[in-house]
Each structure stands twice: as structure tokens, then as C-alpha cells.
Amino acid sequence: MSTSTSYGVPYKPKTPIVTTFDDLLLQLDDIRYIRVQWADPANIVRYKVLSRSYFVKLLHSSRPSITMASPAWFSAGLAFVPDPDLMFNEWLYVFDPSSFRKCTYAPGHATIMGFLEHKTPSPSGGVTLDVCPRTMLKRIVDDAQTLAGVSFLAGFESEFMLLSATSPEPVFVNTAEWCYSRKIPAHSAEAAALEEIADKIVESGIELQMFHGEAGRGQYEIVTGPMSPLEAADALVYTRELTYSVAKKHGLHATFAPRVSAHDLCNGAHLNLSVHTTKPDEARAADAACAPTLTPTERSFLQALLTHLPAICALIMPVSASYERTREHMVAGGPYACWGTNSREAAVRLCGAPGDHRFEVRHPDAAANPYLVLAGVLGAGLQGVKQGALLTFADIQKPLAQMTEEEKNSRGIAVPTTIVDARKRFQEDSCVKEMFGDHFVNKYVAVNEILAQYVSAETEEASLARLAGVY
Template identity: 40%
Template sequence: MSVIPIYADLGILHTPASIAAAFTTLTIQDLKNAGIKYIHIQWVEPSNIIRLRMVPISHFEKMLQSARPGIGIPKVTGGFVYLVTAEGYGAAGEYLYVPDMSSLRLCPYAPGTASIFGWLEEKDAYKGPDGQMTAKTLVCPRAKVRDLVAEAQKDGVEFLIGFESEFNLLTSINPVRAGSHHQYGGARGLLVGLPETKALQEIVDALIDSGIKVEACHPEAGPGQYEIVTGPLSPLAAADVLVHTRQTIVNIASKHGLHATFAPRISMTAPGSAAHMHISAHRVGEKKPKETLSSLEKSFLAGVIDDIRALSAITLPIPASYKRVGDGVFSGGTYVAWGTENRECPIRLSNATSPSSRNFEMRFIDGTANPYLVVASFIGLGYAGIKSKRELHLQNFSSASGPALLSEEERQARGITQRMPLTWEESREHLTKSKALREVLGSEFVDKYLSVNKTLAGALGIHDGDEEKSLTHLVELY
């Protein structure tokens, strides 16, 4: 009989080096061998609207042979919500969307199809702040992740990120209705005869066949609610995989007569859906202690916490986002706090005494947030904390319950002095004033984001006063 090493690290050992070593890229020849006929060139707007162009592989191959490969994208689309244009966007101008060949991925949900992401660039080079000619734009969320990761790597700092995708499978959207009703983790949520079960199995198979490591799939607590967990990756790859996972879910669900939605909450009598992000910070050659957070981890966490309220405008971007969060409903609570395995804190420390798998679960994110902006914001704020060797003043909230159940005096004694934003308006106010996030994302970009975000909220609010129509409108978009 083997002895279980109860003091060993928990979980599978992942390091930035091991993840990088396992990463593979496809070639055009690989696509031809797989019978691929079409390429979905995809990008995600700041409003988290996924757009694509379907291009025959014959044309895509010729495009790659051109002097500067790419497709034209009107600049105004970044400000489009339906056909409403956000302030600050106009009809003139076009970006070149340059494909990133390292992001090529098969799409088993659409036979004969592969997808690819890229970078928004200016069509004409211009003189940058450093005096050098460049084509970089200030508005490409995906490029922001790339550049922030590269900056941190120069300092020997690396990150691993994994996402949980929570979603509801609906049998009707007008009215909104789920077919399966089950408990959290309940076996009845995966009965053999359910269309949801058939769809979920096909979704998981498709993700694995596209090269994505799926760690788990299980019923969540809400009506028709499920979760799929994918493994840790480099920041850019993690955001790409999240988008691919969502595309796989919605397409295969549709095939089975179901509508998949990542809306924050479809019922005020049941839990909402989040997009929890697990992130770990590493320094090359540095070993983490078992008993406590490393200085790197502490400074990373301090950088995030110091601007967490402004960050909410990125991670909880629409008015409906604030219907999901609350105290006592396992949504991360409403107080600025972090705690070991505490789901009533917006930041949960997971596997605290296992250095090789220790990570921070960011619980104040939902599926309406743009994954690239989320990742860029966390890395930018966290790395700023690391660079400045920021001290972590907020102590680990070590309690079986959440901060909301303490008295004001008890919270003050633990250093819990701030609430998370409770409304969309409040979070936007914090972002507007945030010097840190303006430095991370660029002040011009933050202003554009706030403009689009306002337009999005207006478009989603056209049925205010009619809860049923508003919910249908929300699940149609997200």
C-alpha cells in the first residue's frame, strides 16, 4: 500500500518554461493536410463583441505571401454597438489586421475551418514617441497583452493564466428559459439523455481536438448552468483560448438546439455566471517559499489591490454585471479583500501552501469582459507593483465567512476599509480617475473604452423597465 505524501505540493506542476515547451503552432501545410478550406480571421472589440472574416484558405495563403499580409478593418468598428457609433469614432480610417500565425487553431465545431487572431496596425507608418517609425496602434487590446508580457519578461518576470468559463444553456431566449435544473455538481445535470450532456461532451471533445487542455466540466448551481475549466497558459495564449472556448461552446450548443449565454445573471433567484481567472506570478530562477507568499507575489497582489476598484470597470463592464456580485452568494463579495480559499473575497488565494501550483483566483470578472483587456490590466497593474517593490498592507482574510459578516470595527481591525464598486457608474468613475490603469492601457485608449462602454450600456438599456425583454436582449448579445 502506497503512502500518500500529504505535505507534497498539490496539483499538477506547471511552470512558464514547461508551458512554453509544450506549445506548438500549426502551418499552412498542416491546415491543408487536415482538409481546412476556410480561415476565420477573428478579433475582439473592446465591447467584447467577437467579429470575424471568413476567408478561403487559397486566398489566405496568397495574402501571407504579400509584402505586408493583413486585411482591412474600418476603424469605426471598435466603436460599433449594433449600428450605434460611440463618441470619438468616425467613418474615416482603416486598420490593417495582421495575422499572428502562432494563434492558428483548428475549429472542430466547424468542419473544414481554422481560426486565427492578429494585431491591429496602422496602414501607414508614423514616427513614434521614441523617434522611430512604427505601425503600432494604441487601440489593439491583444497587442497590449503582447507588449506588457514582453516588458515583464525583460525583468525575468513571467505569468501563467487559466480561465473558468461559466455559462447557461437555454432552450429559449424569448422568454429566457433553461432546460436542465440541477444542483451544484449534481449528477442529474449530466444525465445521459439530456441534450445538454450531448452538447457538453461534444464541446469538450472539440476543445481537446483543437489542442486545448480541458481540466474539468461540471454542472454549476444555476438553471442550465455549467462550467468548463481549461489549463494554464502564457497570458496571450490564455486569452486566445478563452475566446476559442466561447466560440466552441456557442456553436456546438446551437447545433443541439440550445443557446449558450455568458450573461452575468439570468435569474435573481439563482447564482450568476463568472469568468474566473487564475493567475500566478514567477521570476526566472526564483524558488517560492511554502509558508508564505514570495516578495514577488506580494508586490504583484499589492499592485492589483491598489487599483482594484478601477479595474472593475474592465472586469464587470455592464450594468447587469452588478446584479451578479453580492455578499453571501459566493460571487467574491463586495469588500476589497483577499483570502485563502475564501470565495467571499474578490481575490481568492488558491493552494496557498503549494508553491508550484499556488495562484490567485480573480473572482470579480464575468463573461461580458474583453479577455485581452482583462489580462492586460491585471498584468500591467501587477507588474507595476513588482517593479516598485510595492508592499502588501492588506492582510490575508482568514475566516470561514466573508467580510460582510463582520462588524465595521472588526473589518477596520483587519484593514478592510473599502467596498468594491456596487454599480456600473461607480466603477466607471474609478476608472476615469485611475492614473495607474491609464498608464497601463494608455490614456487615449481608456477614454475610447469609456466611450464605447457608455454606448454599450445605452444599447443594452433600451428595454429598461421590462425585465423580460432586457434579459432577452442581453443573452442575444452575450
């Protein structure tokens, strides 16, 4: 019997491969159409389809991009944030060649993401737009490396439900429970769809780790491998689009919505991340007892993340249905910003062997823009790393149901229980304002309020059905 404490596959950050527009020209042989794609702050994924010939012409231009009507960026449905500065403005969406990926689920198609920029330099001299989620995430990742010598790996667990019908009420393809063999019976529509989804993810170059049946009716989970943060967010958008498309091919409807029915479990999008430093960590005894297997850098990151987690809930849980997952006993993040070794009730679960730990942030769901999720989580944690914050939150060590109120309060901070409260905390937190700026904070809150109206209906079930149609 082995006495080693190591287990699992170790992952380390890799030097990124620089992709140029010239490189893209070599990948277009079997491509007829390019989907220029983006996820707006409400996490509604949209794209425009360009012909190959026009895309090639754009690649040879001085700034390969398409124009973007600024009102559409802060909208849900046909409702827009009422801002004169947005209504009569237009931006550029400049292609990011590193995001190019062939659509294995749509032969002849490829997808590319981009960065929002001003058409002409602003008075301050720059073209960068402070409302672009991909730009924000890239800035925070670059700052972490430059200012603190820290890099990250990130990956997502995607929970979703497969439905055979959506109205007048959802009809789930399967009622078997967590990992039951009957959850994915051979020769069934769900098995065929799941296997094709898995095959297409692998063909795309994204690492598929596993898929399995989850506990809810018709609920499944896909786990993909760790990547750099920007790549991970791009891969998550791609994986969801792939899942929708393949499910449709098999006569099914896939939804990643936080909640589909008032009588069923919720869907999450757990974020797994690891913190890596290029500089040797100096021993720090002051807080070592709180988490003896974590490095000082990891402890500082965790302290700041938990401190500011209530403020970034508006980013990672952006709709009312999201807050059903914060109740006790839901095993989905819980009502406190706390951490625990292998605890699925904690907001942050510590996973992995000593020396190869990762944090699983359990509150995010698929209504949240993944670039903003990562920007919020990494940006909050980075504040602690830069400040050398000492970890004061202790491992919860036991189920919340067995803890007194005093124990709960000593090990964590209560998170918002409604999206209204979450918006308020988002606007008030000084760390959030430093990360995102007042301009974006105010715009995000405005579009989040519009989103709330867009997914609401006369009854709870009607609202959840609308949510399932959006996400």
C-alpha cells in the first residue's frame, strides 16, 4: 500500500503560444463561415456570421474587427440601459487571434472572440474600453503576473439539464439520480447526445476530463481541464454553445440555467482555480495554523477572496434564481463566505493534495458572464496577495448543520440572499470599485436590473421557464 500523500494529475501554467493573424490564414482551408462571437455583461452569447472571403479581407486590414453598436452591449432582450452616451455610439470589436477555434459541432464554421475598443483614441490617449469583460480579465491576469509574480490556472464544471420538452412544463429525459448507471443508459437519446458532446469537445482541442450524471432530474455535468483564465472562459462559452447544438441535433433541449423548476435541484458552474507564484514564498508563521498545507500566497489569496465574496455575488450569481443555491443543505456554496477542506457546503472548497491544491469556488452559475466571474474572483484574491493579507478564516471542518451560529459567524461572512442585496454590496465595496471602476459598476448594475425584468414572468414556473430559454 502506498504511503504517498500525492494523488491526481498535477497541472502547471505553460508559456502561452502566441497566435498571429497570419497563423489564422493557414487554418481556414475547410472553413466557410466565421462566427464573431461575444458574451455581453448579462452573459447572453451572440455572434455575427462572416463569410470566409470577407474575414480574410478583414485580417489584411490595419485593425481586424467589426463594428459594435454600443447600446446592444448593455441590454437584455430588446431593453437597453437608458444612457445617452451609449445610444449614439459605436465601438470596434477587435479580433483576438488566440481565441480562434473550429466549431467541431458545426462543420465549416469557426468561432473567434475579441476585445472592445474605441474607434479612435480617447482623450486619455488609449483605445481600451473599460466595459469589455475580456479586457478586464486580461488586465487582472497581466497585473497579477507583473505586480505580484502570480499566475493562475482555471477550469469549470458545467452542470446542465437535458429536456425532451420545455412547455407547458419541462420534461426531463431521465429521473435517475447521481451517477446511477441508468442515468446514461446505452442506446438512449441522452447517451448519444452526451457521447457526441464529449467527442466534439475533445476534437476541439479542449481537454475533457469527464462527464457524468448529476443528482437532479435530467441533470448532467461536464468537467474540462485547467487553462489560463482567458482561455478557460473562452472554452466555457464554446462548450456551452457546443452542448446546445448537439442536444438540438438529438431532439433535446439543453439548459444551464441556475434553476429550471421549483421542484428540482439547481445548476452550478463551479470554478476550479490554482494559484502559482514565480517567486519563492517566504515562510510566514502568523497565519500558518489556519491552513498549514497552503502557501503564504495561497492564504493571502483566500483571505481576500472570502472577504470580498459577498460583494462579487452580483457578478457570479446574477439572477434571483441563483440565490436558491445559497441556502443551507443545498451543497452548492451555502450562505457563508467560508472555506473548508473537501467541503461541498463551503463557498470555497479546498481540493487536491498538499503542494498541488486548488480552490473550488462553488457559487458561480451559468447566468454569470465567465470573464466577469474570473475577473471578480481573481481580482479580489489578488488584492490579498499584493497586500500580504493574513488568513483569519479557519477551516469549517464540519457540516454547517452541526455548527452553532457563533461558529458560523466566526468562520465566514454571510453572503447576500437576494440579487437586490448583492447589487447593493457590489456598489459599496471599495475593492470592487478599484478592480472595475465606478463607470462599469454602475453600468453593470443597470443592465442587471434590466435582466431581472427580462427573465421575470407572472408565476415562478413561468419565470424559470424563461430563464431556461435564455441560458
